[in-house]
Amino acid sequence: MSRTPAPYDDVAVCAPVTAPYVRFSPESAHWWAGKVLRQLAQDTGFGPADIDGFCFASFSAGPDTAVGLTQHLGLTPRWLDHLPTGGASGVMALRRAARAVQCGDAEIVVCLAADTNQIDSFRHSLANFSRFSQDAVYPYGFGGPNATFALITDAYMRAFGVTREDFGKLCVAQRANAMSNPLALQRRPLSLEAYLAARPIADPVHLFDCVMPCAGAEAFIVTTPEIAKARGLAAASVLATIERHNAFPEDPVQLRAGWAMDIDQFWASAGISPADVDSLQVYDDYPVIVAMQLADLGFCKQEDVADFIRSTSFAIDGDLPLNTNGGQLSAGQAGAAGGFQNMTEGLRQILRQPLGDQVPDAEISVVSGFGLVNYDRGICTGAAALRAMK
Amino acid sequence: MTERSPREKRDPLARKKARHVSPATRSRAMHAMSARAAQGRFVLQVCTDCDKATYPPRDACPYCWGELVWQDRPNGAEILCETVIRTSTDLYFRDHLPWRMGKVALDAGPVALVHLHQDLGVNDRAAVRLMLDRGGNAALFALPPTGEIDMTDPQLREFTVPVVGKTVLVSDASSAIGLAVVKALHDAGAGLIVAGMLPPERLTDQKHPILNLDGVQPVPLDIVDQVSLSEALSKVGGPLDIVINTARHVRGGGVSEQANIVEQRRAFDVSAIGFTRLAQACAPMLAGRSHGAFVDLISSDALAGATDNAAFAAAEAARLSLLQSFRHEMRAAGVRVLSVFTGPVEDEHHQPVPPPKVAPARLAAAIVDALHQGREQSCVGDVASDAMARWLSDPMLYAREKNL
Numbered sequence: 001m002s003r004t005p006a007p008y009d010d011v012a013v014c015a016p017v018t019a020p021y022v023r024f025s026p027e028s029a030h031w032w033a034g035k036v037l038r039q040l041a042q043d044t045g046f047g048p049a050d051i052d053g054f055c056f057a058s059f060s061a062g063p064d065t066a067v068g069l070t071q072h073l074g075l076t077p078r079w080l081d082h083l084p085t086g087g088a089s090g091v092m093a094l095r096r097a098a099r100a101v102q103c104g105d106a107e108i109v110v111c112l113a114a115d116t117n118q119i120d121s122f123r124h125s126l127a128n129f130s131r132f133s134q135d136a137v138y139p140y141g142f143g144g145p146n147a148t149f150a151l152i153t154d155a156y157m158r159a160f161g162v163t164r165e166d167f168g169k170l171c172v173a174q175r176a177n178a179m180s181n182p183l184a185l186q187r188r189p190l191s192l193e194a195y196l197a198a199r200p201i202a203d204p205v206h207l208f209d210c211v212m213p214c215a216g217a218e219a220f221i222v223t224t225p226e227i228a229k230a231r232g233l234a235a236a237s238v239l240a241t242i243e244r245h246n247a248f249p250e251d252p253v254q255l256r257a258g259w260a261m262d263i264d265q266f267w268a269s270a271g272i273s274p275a276d277v278d279s280l281q282v283y284d285d286y287p288v289i290v291a292m293q294l295a296d297l298g299f300c301k302q303e304d305v306a307d308f309i310r311s312t313s314f315a316i317d318g319d320l321p322l323n324t325n326g327g328q329l330s331a332g333q334a335g336a337a338g339g340f341q342n343m344t345e346g347l348r349q350i351l352r353q354p355l356g357d358q359v360p361d362a363e364i365s366v367v368s369g370f371g372l373v374n375y376d377r378g379i380c381t382g383a384a385a386l387r388a389m390k
Numbered sequence: 391m392t393e394r395s396p397r398e399k400r401d402p403l404a405r406k407k408a409r410h411v412s413p414a415t416r417s418r419a420m421h422a423m424s425a426r427a428a429q430g431r432f433v434l435q436v437c438t439d440c441d442k443a444t445y446p447p448r449d450a451c452p453y454c455w456g457e458l459v460w461q462d463r464p465n466g467a468e469i470l471c472e473t474v475i476r477t478s479t480d481l482y483f484r485d486h487l488p489w490r491m492g493k494v495a496l497d498a499g500p501v502a503l504v505h506l507h508q509d510l511g512v513n514d515r516a517a518v519r520l521m522l523d524r525g526g527n528a529a530l531f532a533l534p535p536t537g538e539i540d541m542t543d544p545q546l547r548e549f550t551v552p553v554v555g556k557t558v559l560v561s562d563a564s565s566a567i568g569l570a571v572v573k574a575l576h577d578a579g580a581g582l583i584v585a586g587m588l589p590p591e592r593l594t595d596q597k598h599p600i601l602n603l604d605g606v607q608p609v610p611l612d613i614v615d616q617v618s619l620s621e622a623l624s625k626v627g628g629p630l631d632i633v634i635n636t637a638r639h640v641r642g643g644g645v646s647e648q649a650n651i652v653e654q655r656r657a658f659d660v661s662a663i664g665f666t667r668l669a670q671a672c673a674p675m676l677a678g679r680s681h682g683a684f685v686d687l688i689s690s691d692a693l694a695g696a697t698d699n700a701a702f703a704a705a706e707a708a709r710l711s712l713l714q715s716f717r718h719e720m721r722a723a724g725v726r727v728l729s730v731f732t733g734p735v736e737d738e739h740h741q742p743v744p745p746p747k748v749a750p751a752r753l754a755a756a757i758v759d760a761l762h763q764g765r766e767q768s769c770v771g772d773v774a775s776d777a778m779a780r781w782l783s784d785p786m787l788y789a790r791e792k793n794l
Contacts, residue, residue, distance in 0.1 A: 134420075
């Protein structure tokens with residue numbers, strides 16, 4: 001790293017919005033985008049003419065991209081971005097929008113992810129996901145992401161002595177956090193016994209290690225502190241961000257990911273340490289990735305991850321409040337919106353607008369994204385540290 | 391001799407089991423890998439600049455952006471991790487769950503996802519074979535590196551064509567090759583071998599020990615004659631799993647010199663038109679089977695012509711062309727179409743040809759082996775292997791040399 005990134009001066013992040021998820025929806029991604037924009041307008045008073053920047057992420061908007069969405073939704077932005085990075089798209093949208101606002105290319109940027117989930121659309125989107133998947137993954141049992149992460153989980157458990165009970169603790173904690181979130185699709189209590197007794201999907205991945213695909217949308221606004229204040233919107237500043245793609249290609253199995261390359265610079269730029277974090281919202285397609293982030297983001301050493309999980313409480317009022325809305329494992333995975341819900345939840349906790357229970361005295365959130373299994377591992381990673389503005 | 395299991399009986403009113411094939415969409419680079427896998431080779435892309443091997447197939451070297459070429463590489467590997475897939479949204483794999491797969495570190499460099507043989511686990515050494523799946527595309531299958539491989543592994547069976555207990559039609563069993571094939575199939579445990587006997591009936595055939603083996607049923611058959619073909623197939627009287635097309639009409643002669651137009655027409659009738667008739671009639675029968683296969687015995691003269699056997703070579707070239715199209719058609723049904731190339735055979739048709747010649751028994755063994763290995767293309771004997779190698783490296787030069 002030759003240059004230190006400039007701080008994010010005069011940037012405010014605000015207005016986290018969630019369109020309530022449903023398991024299946026006959027509507028389109030465009031419909032879901034419209035729904036969350038309508039909600040955003042109600043919360044903020046912004047209309048189509050106010051928005052001069054638009055960043056969009058979706059898997060199911062085809063054949064349209066962000067371009068088609070502008071005309072579809074009546075936007076006339078002077079700054080436009082489309083992110084194909086799925087689970088990392090929330091952090092990436094924030095990074096890009098923040099620089100656009102900071103440099104004056106746009107003033108009010110809506111970052112939005114929307115995906116529908118029609119009956120059987122999961123199978124179709126899976127079948128056309130990537131070239132490497134078509135050539136070298138699907139022909140081997142067509143287990144989808146379950147199989148890919150089963151292999152990573154198997155290797156991770158062997159390498160670091162992490163057990164199913166440890167993963168179970170993470171899933172059970174997230175389910176407990178979800179119970180106060182009225183929008184979570186799965187709110188029934190989950191015991192460790194039930195977690196362990198669940199049916200195997202792709203060994204060692206079992207039912208409660210898997211997210212439930214669903215339809216939904218998420219959005220937030222990046223603007224200037226002045227505009228946020230003028231509109232009476234509670235806002236957060238951006239302390240630091242990182243992003244990395246295709247890290248450690250020489251690793252035979254993904255036991256660490258892109259965060260590990262840039263994490264020292266992340267904490268240095270943010271001017272805080274992991275101990276200062278009040279709420280941690282990490283990408284959770286499978287608990288192994290949650291565990292991986294705990295280590296790669298610097299909350300524990302890689303070799304100590306099992307002990308760290310065993311000795312830490314991840315409840316909303318615990319040592320390290322983790323995925324406080326229940327994460328995707330309990331709230332549901334709405335496609336690319338799954339890469340945004342960690343951002344909206346992280347914002348909500350420090351803006352004191354939680355969907356469910358409030359993390360006591362929350363001021364700093366760290367949000368972490370992980371996306372796109374192109375072949376045998378997730379390619380895109382990113383993280384952001386946010387602090388509530390006084 | 392193993393005791394033959396009774397033939398499968400089917401309720402004619404029962405709904406037939408729908409057959410699916412594994413997912414078939416592939417990149418152009420992957421098709422290039424499959425084309426080499428069809429020859430039984432283990433290949434990887436290697437960079438012409440930095441010499442590093444890469445996988446999955448790419449269009450540029452990820453280390454230096456150099457050009458990639460396909461090369462044979464060592465197939466040893468170590469197993470890194472494994473899983474048992476228990477749910478899938480794909481119709482083919484749903485029929486075959488649970489499915490074991492894993493990740494290996496290849497000795498050649500890259501890591502790869504593989505199908506995992508039941509006798510292998512994490513940290514084991516493996517020999518990775520490049521095999522064709524039911525959709526006809528190359529896939530890596532990790533097998534035990536030494537000792538006898540248990541071919542009853544249910545996943546491995548999906549990549550091969552079991553012979554035991556199966557019903558097989560041999561299109562021309564009256565030739566030396568055909569008789570050897572019937573014998574080899576019998577020895578391999580085939581359930582019923584329908585042996586096509588080219589008319590006119592010969593008294594000696596009735597007493598031939600091979601044709602009187604248990605489970606061998608001679609029927610009159612000339613694949614050139616549609617009526618004969620229909621009657622023969624009606625005598626199969628049940629499911630048909632495998633067809634082995636041994637029919638050929640070998641005669642010498644050139645094009646303008648020593649040409650015999652009657653022989654030439656018969657050669658085309660057998661190799662080309664007969665092939666089409668046989669393929670048309672058998673395709674629907676094979677498509678309903680769990681491990682349907684069509685094996686075609688073909689002359690290596692099909693590749694580039696032959697001055698002394700011009701008509702035969704031309705007919706075999708037509709057969710090769712039809713075979714390629716038929717293979718593509720049958721991929722959608724999961725039926726394997728295998729070609730077995732041979733040079734001159736030690737039989738009555740090659741009396742004037744000096745050695746090396748392929749013994750019929752060796753040819754028959756190669757056909758059974760191609761089935762057991764699921765190998766799409768085989769070359770038996772030095773002449774066919776040499777012809778294929780020269781044709782692959784420089785087809786124009788080979789055609790010129792072959793017709794000097």
